Amino acid sequence: MRVIAIDGPAGSGKSTVGRQLAARLELTYLDTGAMYRAVTFAAMRRGVDPSDEGPVAVVARDMDLSVDESGVMVDGVDATLEIRGSEVSRAVSQVAANPGVREEMRTRQRVWAAEHGGGVIEGRDIGSVGFPEAALKVYLTADPEVRAARRAKELTDADYDQVAADIAARDAQDSSRADSPLVEPDGAVTVDTTGLGIAAVVELIAGLVEERS
Numbered sequence: 001m002r003v004i005a006i007d008g009p010a011g012s013g014k015s016t017v018g019r020q021l022a023a024r025l026e027l028t029y030l031d032t033g034a035m036y037r038a039v040t041f042a043a044m045r046r047g048v049d050p051s052d053e054g055p056v057a058v059v060a061r062d063m064d065l066s067v068d069e070s071g072v073m074v075d076g077v078d079a080t081l082e083i084r085g086s087e088v089s090r091a092v093s094q095v096a097a098n099p100g101v102r103e104e105m106r107t108r109q110r111v112w113a114a115e116h117g118g119g120v121i122e123g124r125d126i127g128s129v130g131f132p133e134a135a136l137k138v139y140l141t142a143d144p145e146v147r148a149a150r151r152a153k154e155l156t157d158a159d160y161d162q163v164a165a166d167i168a169a170r171d172a173q174d175s176s177r178a179d180s181p182l183v184e185p186d187g188a189v190t191v192d193t194t195g196l197g198i199a200a201v202v203e204l205i206a207g208l209v210e211e212r213s
C-alpha cells in the first residue's frame with residue numbers, strides 16, 4: 001500500500017493539487033475533509049446539534065457514506081453541493097474535533113486505503129495520525145490572504161471578508177483541538193503555494209514521489 005499524504009489549512013490548494021496529482025500518478029484520490037463535512041451534513045439533516053458529541057458520534061457510525069470522484073452520497077442523498085455551503089463550513093470544525101467522529105472516519109479511511117492499495121489522501125491529520133507510514137508527506141500552505149481569495153473565488157455567493165473570517169476561525173479551531181490537530185507532520189515536505197500555480201505544485205510533488213520510488 002502506497003499513500004501520498006497531503007495536509008494543510010483551508011485554501012492551501014490540497015483538493016485541486018491532490019486530484020491532479022492522483023490523475024498524473026494514476027492513483028485514486030480521497031478527500032477526507034469531504035467526509036467530516038458529510039458527517040456535519042448528516043447530523044444537521046437528522047436534527048442533531050453539531051455540538052452534541054455523543055449523538056453526533058452515533059450519526060458518524062451509523063451513516064451510509066460514499067466519497068469518490070463523482071460526488072458525496074450521504075444516506076442515499078446527493079450531498080456534493082450542500083457540504084460546501086456556509087452552514088456546513090461553519091459547523092464542520094466542531095464536528096471534526098469530536099473524538100468519536102475522528103475514530104470512525106479514520107477507520108473508514110484505512111478501509112478505503114486498503115481497498116484501493118493506497119492513493120493520494122488529503123486532509124488535516126493524514127501524515128501525522130491517519131497514515132504516519134505514508135511514502136511521502138506534504139504540508140501545503142499559503143499566506144492567509146491568498147487562501148481566502150482563492151476560496152472566495154470558488155464560492156459565488158460569498159464576499160472576501162466573510163470568507164477570510166470563516167477560514168481563519170476554522171484554522172484556529174483545527175489547529176488547537178486536542179485530538180489530531182492540524183500540524184506539519186514529522187518528516188513532511190512543506191510547500192508554500194502563495195506564489196505558485198497549481199501545475200507547478202503538482203509538478204513539484206510528482207517529482208518528490210518519483211525521487212522516492
Ligand code: CDP
Nearest residue numbers: 010011032033034036092093096123124125
Ligand atoms: O475548506 P477546506 O477544503 O480547507 O476544508 P476541507 O478539507 O473540506 O475540511 C473541512 C474540515 O474538516 C476542516 O476544517 C477540519 O475541521 C476537518 N478535517 C479534519 O479534521 N481532518 C481531516 N483529515 C480533514 C478535514
